[in-house]
Amino acid sequence: MYVATPPECAGARPGTERTALGLARVEYQEFDGGGGFQPQDRIYFSDLMAAYGRTVRPGYFDGTRVTFRDMAEGMLPRLLPHHDRFDLALLASVTSDAEAGRPLCYLAHTLSHIGLAYGVADQGAGAAFTALRMAATGVRQDGARSVLLLLMDQAAVPHADPVPGRLAADRNAVVALVLGTEGDLAxxxxxxxxxxxxxxxxxxxxxxxxxxxxxxxxxxxxxxxxxxxxxxxxxxxxxxxxxxxxxxxxxxxxxxxxxxxxxxxxxxxxxxxxxxxxxxxxxxxxxxxxxxxxx
Incomplete structure (x- = not known):
């Protein structure tokens, strides 16, 4: 599941248990620069925009971009010793990624153990909070003991449509939270x-x-x-x-x-x-x- 639809928001369901998540690590990092686009990126984004009746922003492919995978790769070493084994991983974002594919697949090739991995998008300002509730459910119902939550923004906008200010990113940044039953920071x-x-x-x-x-x-x-x-x-x-x-x-x-x-x-x-x-x-x-x- 890469795009999660919102739950009913009227309130908690009867019997819903709130699960406290132990925080073992929290880190923030911003990224500058980034790499250029590949030929396949031009094809992918051009076709994607056309499928929705939109056009690629002029000059988009002439610039650089920092992808979600780039940020995950840069962040993981900062999470030592909580960096290589997670029962559950979630990536929450408001902006789109700047490359095709699913960035959490990168974790499967990098970590010694990774259980379920989800992407949480199309949630607006509530994306991080939705991911936290999913993490709590995973701990409570599925017995996950170590959870990685990545919150990401990236500034490259592929389409020419205006973006509301509240949803626009002017920096490439990631917050990583390591959560689990043994986290003792908070x-x-x-x-x-x-x-x-x-x-x-x-x-x-x-x-x-x-x-x-x-x-x-x-x-x-x-x-x-x-x-x-x-x-x-x-x-x-x-x-x-x-x-x-x-x-x-x-x-x-x-x-x-x-x-x-x-x-x-x-x-x-x-x-x-x-x-x-x-x-x-x-x-x-x-x-x-x-x-x-x-x-």
Whole structure:
């Protein structure tokens, strides 16, 4: 399954169990440059655009591109010692890849063990959160002990149509999260996706955050680009807004950068984003380890 269709977003199904995912590693990396296009790329993208009544962006094949495979290849060595064995791997993206094929096939030729591998696309701002819920299901139902989640953006746009700013990437970037039953940096708990109109997204967020702050523990909110226009006043003790240009990675890159400081004080962190196309609010709670003793 390379393209996953969205689940019903009205709320959790009866009996749905939330599974906390242990975080063993989180890394963020940006890539510059990249390689040129091959003759087969010209044929593939030209035929693909024509099949949908579109045209290739002028000059597209004269530039360079950083593919999802390039970024996976560059990221894996940074995940030592959690780099060569995963029961489940998921790649979430908002932008398309810049080469034909399925980049997760690369992992099968690189890792000593790889179980099921999925691509999660066509999910807008909720792509990473959808992948997290799939990871939680894999841990809960299929017994996966080690999960690799790759969140990717790439900036090369093959078609000539305009791209909405909230979905456009201005950099090539990847966030890698190694999750599993033994991860002790933090625990990640994905929330069920919620369908809510734009004018109600802020209040729905406020209600969820209020329940998470009820125990008095300080809370940081990382707001994705789609959520920023709908933020209520003072929703958390600290609010960090993700910049544009990284529709899949921006908010999660802030988690990678801020986690050491938040772990030092045992901070609870919530990542959230809103997608107006799906009218969907997505959230994930991150309970950081206190003083390195585990979440």
């Amino acid at each position: 625990s990640l708990t994905p929330h069920p996706a919620v369908r809510v109109a734009p004018d109600g997204a802020g209040e729905r967020l406020r209600g969820t955050l209020a329940s998470l702050r009820a125990d008095g523990r300080p809370l940081t909110l990382i707001a994705g680009p789609g959520l920023t226009p709908h933020l209520p006043d003072h929703p958390a003790d600290e609010v960090v807004t993700a910049p544009g240009g990284g529709p899949c990675t921006a908010a999660w890159s802030l988690l990678a950068r801020g986690l050491p400081a938040w772990r030092a004080v045992g901070r609870r962190v919530v990542l959230a984003d809103y997608d107006p196309d799906f009218s969907r609010l997505s959230m994930c709670t991150v309970d950081t380890a206190r003083n390195g003793t585990g979440p």
